[in-house]
Amino acid sequence: MTSPFIIPLFDILRFSFMKIEIPKLAPEGEQFTGAEPAALLQLDVPEQIRAEGPIQYDFFAQLLGHELVVRGSLSADLAVTCGRCAEMFSTNMAISDFLRTFDLSGGQEIVDLTDDIREEVLLHLPHYPVCKPDCQGLCPQCGCNLNQGACDCKAQAADLRWSGLDGLKLK
């Protein structure tokens, strides 16, 4: 099966990801704001979750002794499958507490944040997304989406219950 949302590997390799060049970093620290292509996440279940745009980042990077400290926020627009009704819906994922420290005592000149961004976003993906707080979900019997209207199952189940009572013999 081919999906229009799966980006071929050669496209992923063409992107240049978020890197900080230590010798160029301002001594008082520097703000890095931009976007990374969603392909970075390598989400491979597009029918359940996919990015609907790039991953936005807003970082402040500063050298403290032999450490590079990067803190800031990340956000991404996602399309995810509702855990109740199984419909896809759009949502925004925002991470405000991104924080990483890198030990530079080995003389490292470039810090690549790609894996850290990827890891952070994957960690924050919603585990049980719900399209709206009052999503009615699917009927457990016929599987119809109850947000689009009630099915007949409830009424039938109620009828069965009462007919069962009707058959009870009272001693």
Ligand SMILES: [Zn+2]
């Ligand atoms: Zn739903």
Ligand SMILES: [Zn+2]
């Ligand atoms: Zn039903």
